[in-house]
Amino acid sequence: MKHRIYYILLALVLVSCGTDSSHFKIEGRFLNLNQGEFYVYSLDGGSAALDTIKINGGRFSKQIDCDKPQTFMLVFPNFSEQPLFAVPGKSVDVKADASHLKEMEVKGTSDNELMTSFRKKIANASPVETAQTAAQFITDNPKSAVSVYLLRRYFLQAVNPDYKKGMQLADILLKKQPENGQIINMKKSAESLRNGAEGTTLPSYSTNDVKGNYVTTASLRGKIGVIYTWATWNYESQDMQRQLRTLQKQNASKLAIISISLDGSKRECKNVLERDSITWPNICDGLLFEGQAFQKLGMTGVPDNVVIDKKGKIVAHGLPKNELIERIKNLLK
Numbered sequence: 001m002k003h004r005i006y007y008i009l010l011a012l013v014l015v016s017c018g019t020d021s022s023h024f025k026i027e028g029r030f031l032n033l034n035q036g037e038f039y040v041y042s043l044d045g046g047s048a049a050l051d052t053i054k055i056n057g058g059r060f061s062k063q064i065d066c067d068k069p070q071t072f073m074l075v076f077p078n079f080s081e082q083p084l085f086a087v088p089g090k091s092v093d094v095k096a097d098a099s100h101l102k103e104m105e106v107k108g109t110s111d112n113e114l115m116t117s118f119r120k121k122i123a124n125a126s127p128v129e130t131a132q133t134a135a136q137f138i139t140d141n142p143k144s145a146v147s148v149y150l151l152r153r154y155f156l157q158a159v160n161p162d163y164k165k166g167m168q169l170a171d172i173l174l175k176k177q178p179e180n181g182q183i184i185n186m187k188k189s190a191e192s193l194r195n196g197a198e199g200t201t202l203p204s205y206s207t208n209d210v211k212g213n214y215v216t217t218a219s220l221r222g223k224i225g226v227i228y229t230w231a232t233w234n235y236e237s238q239d240m241q242r243q244l245r246t247l248q249k250q251n252a253s254k255l256a257i258i259s260i261s262l263d264g265s266k267r268e269c270k271n272v273l274e275r276d277s278i279t280w281p282n283i284c285d286g287l288l289f290e291g292q293a294f295q296k297l298g299m300t301g302v303p304d305n306v307v308i309d310k311k312g313k314i315v316a317h318g319l320p321k322n323e324l325i326e327r328i329k330n331l332l333k
Helices: 002-017 110-122 127-140 145-156 163-176 181-194 235-250 266-275 292-296 321-332
Strands: 023-031 036-042 051-055 059-065 070-075 081-086 091-097 105-107 206-208 214-216 224-230 255-261 304-308 314-317
Touching: 051 059, 070 145, 081 110, 081 145, 105 110, 110 127, 110 145, 127 145, 127 163, 145 163, 145 181, 163 181, 181 292, 224 235, 224 321, 235 255, 235 321, 304 321, 314 321
Parallel strands: 023 091, 224 255
Antiparallel strands: 023 059, 036 051, 036 070, 070 081, 091 105, 206 214, 224 304, 304 314
């Protein structure tokens, strides 16, 4: 009986001390936001779908499935996003002011505290100063998951990507993280995009789509073309996809679209396509960031996009959602 009581008490102590090894806990508080909700998804595709975090009395708490280190993105009510670096069995405390989300503070793990420090440094910085600060951070912290995020965010998926600098920084990271598939793929994409950026011709590529139909980039010729990436676990990419659907219905004879799904499950991919009435060719090989279409066409993440003119020339890459829609509308005029 004594042994049984001992084990029960031990279990209670372990539960109270933190999170088990297959979960990551987010908790904290918001200033100037008493009730509401925000969202979280895995930037690496490690979690199945978008999840909701409720705010009550300005506070929130959420335990998320997490069996390996990964980068989560928090999506706030104003649709701004901030990264969070998850470690199985760990918990973090988030403090944010709803009117100054760029200054969010996160304590609990070294990477999140490094990101908090970076946020403070760039709070009032210009885009050029921000990129310089990011480059210095990556150089100083080549083992950090934060550096991988900054490489993607400020050099490879920026409004004006700097692929040459991105490849140099990727080499720095690979010396300390030689087995990191994300960095390897980003470098491959940067190498491709450096030779196929704005003003160059879109590479020829053909394969079968998720329905088994033949699809080729040649089908984009003669129209304004868009190729983009999306995933069922990425909210921003699905929102972009729905806006493209509306635009394509209005300009079916002038606009051609091909999408690349970064889902591991073709079934989940098909379900969302049917739900949102997406009818253009969609490539989903189940290989996530290792997919041939993703790498051949120079994509660097999700969401990502390439815009092509009627002659097959790339006129834009990696545009934010609103800029993408506006750019397409201007080209269609």
